[in-house]
Amino acid sequence: MSSGVLLSVEDVVVDLPTPRGNLRAVDHVDLAVGAGRTLGIVGESGCGKTMLSRAILQLLPRKARPSGRVMFDGQDLLRLPAEKLRRLRGRSLAVVFQDPMTSLNPVLTIGTQLIETIREHLELDLAEARQRGVDLLAAVGIPAPEQRLEQYPHQLSGGMRQRVAIAIALSCEPKLLIADEPTTALDVTIQAQILDLLAREQRRRHMAMIIITHDLGVVAGRTDEVAVMYAGRVVERAPTSALFKQMRMPYTEALLAALPKLDAAPHTPLPAISGRPPDPTRPLKGCSFAPRCRYAAGRCNTEKPSLSRAETPGHLYACFHPIETGAGAVA
Amino acid sequence: MMLQAAPDPLLRVENLVVEYAVGGKTVHAVSDVSIEIARGETLGLVGESGCGKSTLGRAVLQLRPAVSGKVLFDGHDLTTMQGEALRRMRRRVQLIFQDPIASLNPRRRIGDIVAEPLVISGVKDPGRRSQLVHDVLSAVGLDPALVIGRLPHEFSGGQCQRICIARALVLNPDFVICDEPVSALDVSIRAQILNLLEEMKARYGLTLLFIAHDLAVVKAVSDRVAVMYLGRLCEVGPSEQLFARPAHPYTALLIDAIPVPDPDIRPAETVPVGEPPSPIAPPSGCRFRTRCPRADARCANEVPELRAVAPGQFAACHHPLV
Ligand SMILES: Nc1ncnc2c1ncn2[C@@H]1O[C@H](COP(=O)(O)OP(=O)(O)OP(=O)(O)O)[C@@H](O)[C@H]1O
Ligand SMILES: Nc1ncnc2c1ncn2[C@@H]1O[C@H](COP(=O)(O)OP(=O)(O)O)[C@@H](O)[C@H]1O
Ligand code: SF4
Ligand code: SF4
Ligand SMILES: [Mg+2]
Ligand SMILES: [Mg+2]
Numbered sequence: 001m002s003s004g005v006l007l008s009v010e011d012v013v014v015d016l017p018t019p020r021g022n023l024r025a026v027d028h029v030d031l032a033v034g035a036g037r038t039l040g041i042v043g044e045s046g047c048g049k050t051m052l053s054r055a056i057l058q059l060l061p062r063k064a065r066p067s068g069r070v071m072f073d074g075q076d077l078l079r080l081p082a083e084k085l086r087r088l089r090g091r092s093l094a095v096v097f098q099d100p101m102t103s104l105n106p107v108l109t110i111g112t113q114l115i116e117t118i119r120e121h122l123e124l125d126l127a128e129a130r131q132r133g134v135d136l137l138a139a140v141g142i143p144a145p146e147q148r149l150e151q152y153p154h155q156l157s158g159g160m161r162q163r164v165a166i167a168i169a170l171s172c173e174p175k176l177l178i179a180d181e182p183t184t185a186l187d188v189t190i191q192a193q194i195l196d197l198l199a200r201e202q203r204r205r206h207m208a209m210i211i212i213t214h215d216l217g218v219v220a221g222r223t224d225e226v227a228v229m230y231a232g233r234v235v236e237r238a239p240t241s242a243l244f245k246q247m248r249m250p251y252t253e254a255l256l257a258a259l260p261k262l263d264a265a266p267h268t269p270l271p272a273i274s275g276r277p278p279d280p281t282r283p284l285k286g287c288s289f290a291p292r293c294r295y296a297a298g299r300c301n302t303e304k305p306s307l308s309r310a311e312t313p314g315h316l317y318a319c320f321h322p323i324e325t326g327a328g329a330v331a
Numbered sequence: 332m333m334l335q336a337a338p339d340p341l342l343r344v345e346n347l348v349v350e351y352a353v354g355g356k357t358v359h360a361v362s363d364v365s366i367e368i369a370r371g372e373t374l375g376l377v378g379e380s381g382c383g384k385s386t387l388g389r390a391v392l393q394l395r396p397a398v399s400g401k402v403l404f405d406g407h408d409l410t411t412m413q414g415e416a417l418r419r420m421r422r423r424v425q426l427i428f429q430d431p432i433a434s435l436n437p438r439r440r441i442g443d444i445v446a447e448p449l450v451i452s453g454v455k456d457p458g459r460r461s462q463l464v465h466d467v468l469s470a471v472g473l474d475p476a477l478v479i480g481r482l483p484h485e486f487s488g489g490q491c492q493r494i495c496i497a498r499a500l501v502l503n504p505d506f507v508i509c510d511e512p513v514s515a516l517d518v519s520i521r522a523q524i525l526n527l528l529e530e531m532k533a534r535y536g537l538t539l540l541f542i543a544h545d546l547a548v549v550k551a552v553s554d555r556v557a558v559m560y561l562g563r564l565c566e567v568g569p570s571e572q573l574f575a576r577p578a579h580p581y582t583a584l585l586i587d588a589i590p591v592p593d594p595d596i597r598p599a600e601t602v603p604v605g606e607p608p609s610p611i612a613p614p615s616g617c618r619f620r621t622r623c624p625r626a627d628a629r630c631a632n633e634v635p636e637l638r639a640v641a642p643g644q645f646a647a648c649h650h651p652l653v
Contacts, residue, residue: 044517044518044519044520045488045517045520141605143605157380157381157606158380159606160606186380187379187380187544188544188545188546188585188588188589188590189379189584189585189588190379190380190606191588191590192587192588192590195590214517214518215518215590216518216592217589217590217591217592218590220590220591220592220593220594220596221590221591221593221594221596240594241594241595244592244593244594244595254519255518255519256592258518258519258521258522259518259522259547259592260522260525260547260548260550260551261547261551262547262550262574262586262589262591264551265571266373266550266551266552266553266554266570266571267529267551267552267554268551269526269529270522270525270526270551271522272519272522272523272525272526273519273522273523274523276487276489276520
């Protein structure tokens with residue numbers, strides 16, 4: 001994977017001033033994505049997944065103060081002039097949000113939005129751009145694409161709108177696609193279709209992809225590497241198969257355990273993670289997970305564990321009392 | 332076909348039909364649905380968005396009039412009841428919504444929100460009201476002293492759902508309809524709320540109708556599961572049996588669509604293609620036929636009736652899997 005790193009996030013911090021004081025939404029994050037690879041970012045709501053993806057895209061709230069480096073294709077996005085960034089975002093770097101209406105304009109037809117995006121970035125005439133739009137809609141599984149071009153976003157179901165948002169994101173053959181909870185608002189059946197669609201297009205286009213989700217089930221079969229975030233930090237990172245074979249960080253284990261199991265009898269109590277993540281304007285001195293961690297002891301409450309290497313290559317975790325290898329603690 | 336759950340069910344829905352008129356057209360939201368829920372049972376109701384789950388729940392509560400059919404609650408037909416008699420019955424049935432934040436009035440304090448059903452049902456003594464509010468908030472795991480004076484926006488989604496559950500339980504109902512109570516919550520909070528619902532069910536002796544679109548979530552809390560597609564019931568059966576041996580092709584596809592947290596299990600490629608057709612013009616015969624891998628000519632001509640395929644398990648399919 002060292003060959004052809006497309007994106008590298010280096011020591012990125014995002015601070016947001018709030019009435020309650022500084023809110024550190026992203027806290028010294030390092031990540032890398034190779035060309036054509038898929039990274040999953042997993043964590044509970046509020047742990048900083050969206051702020052991190054917005055830092056990569058340079059779409060942060062105006063008041064945000066980012067630092068660190070976001071190297072994409074040899075350039076530092078944090079220091080790129082606005083005009084260059086804008087061009088890059090449509091072309092090489094694309095995004096799909098949880099709510100497709102974030103990227104769709106309610107008063108323009110699907111066709112206008114799709115064709116405009118294509119023509120803004122690629123040198124095609126109207127007829128060519130239109131044909132490309134039709135092909136893309138067909139590729140993302142929209143029946144009767146010619147007719148859909150004339151429709152407005154509100155005339156489509158949630159799943160269809162997300163397909164259109166994906167078509168627009170793919171329209172200029174990006175090198176990296178960031179999908180921030182692309183299926184959280186959708187039915188399980190539509191979720192499976194959208195995830196399959198993303199995987200298929202990714203393989204076909206040899207595009208790199210970041211999938212953000214709170215559900216470990218979503219990343220399991222569909223990513224090369226997973227980064228688990230908690231309270232703004234990456235707390236465990238590993239190749240997907242290594243991670244599921246042996247989780248080291250108690251938080252990752254707890255996230256997996258909290259999922260309803262298909263093979264458990266009804267009414268089996270779920271091992272929920274008690275409480276909530278800490279208030280991000282009141283950072284804890286020790287490990288952020290300590291108040292909810294069943295392994296917390298000793299220096300967990302006084303010192304922050306740093307991300308260190310496990311025995312398995314590429315596996316990193318931030319924990320003083322990692323789950324022992326071979327323990328296979330998760331049922 | 333009656334799907335007998337028990338000799339004396341708490342709820343019995345018979346041939347319920349609910350429609351909406353939209354621009355001169357008819358939305359067939361619930362078409363000829365019959366179902367029973369035994370006392371103390373949790374019945375899970377699953378199906379894709381728009382298949383009529385919420386409409387069914389609202390029609391049970393008489394918040395939406397039925398075109399035809401009966402809703403027998405504890406032996407009384409709610410569809411023919413009116414005025415005070417209906418209000419008294421309805422007090423025994425409560426509803427919890429999917430979007431916890433949106434279902435709380437942003438300008439009212441939590442104490443007042445939870446007390447509201449008491450006020451409406453005529454509990455006049457403020458001391459008694461505040462005692463009941465206090466008890467129910469503690470029961471759902473909130474500290475009454477800390478929460479009663481605050482506004483909804485000061486709480487997270489999970490906490491708002493606890494508040495909604497408290498509001499639903501404060502009248503000590505017999506039956507609670509949970510309409511996607513955890514769909515808006517993330518994995519860890521979802522587990523907390525599912526556990527809480529189970530605890531509350533035991534503590535208050537509840538019977539539950541648990542609506543969701545995620546079969547894994549439904550299975551975790553339900554004794555029996557009913558699968559709905561485009562306004563009709565496809566399959567009903569005991570949860571474990573339905574999972575182990577689904578008879579209806581749609582149930583099987585729903586099970587395949589569940590993301591499994593195991594990288595060695597590749598996602599199934601058999602998930603249903605496309606989206607459900609419009610309930611304004613549902614397909615003839617079996618409504619699932621346009622997405623069904625087993626569909627044939629008979630499926631287009633003949634509406635499949637629910638039939639027993641195994642003890643306690645019923646499926647509406649001409650070519651069931653079991
Ligand atoms: N007030 C209304 N007016 C017109 N049509 C409606 C109304 N409410 C619901 N419908 C339609 O009735 C059908 C059933 O809707 P319902 O809300 O019961 O589905 P659901 O299964 O609860 O879906 P979801 O999973 O999205 O909550 C849908 O086609 C919906 O668009
Ligand atoms: N526009 C904003 N202003 C202030 N704080 C914000 C803003 N957006 C997000 N936050 C805060 O930043 C933290 C991380 O949020 P986010 O990245 O959205 O989390 P996630 O995507 O993992 O749910 C949270 O504490 C959230 O409340
Ligand atoms: S460092 Fe301590 S508190 Fe943090 S996850 Fe590890 S054991 Fe738990
Ligand atoms: S009746 Fe026919 S179309 Fe309907 S589910 Fe059964 S096989 Fe499929
Ligand atoms: Mg987010
Ligand atoms: Mg609904």
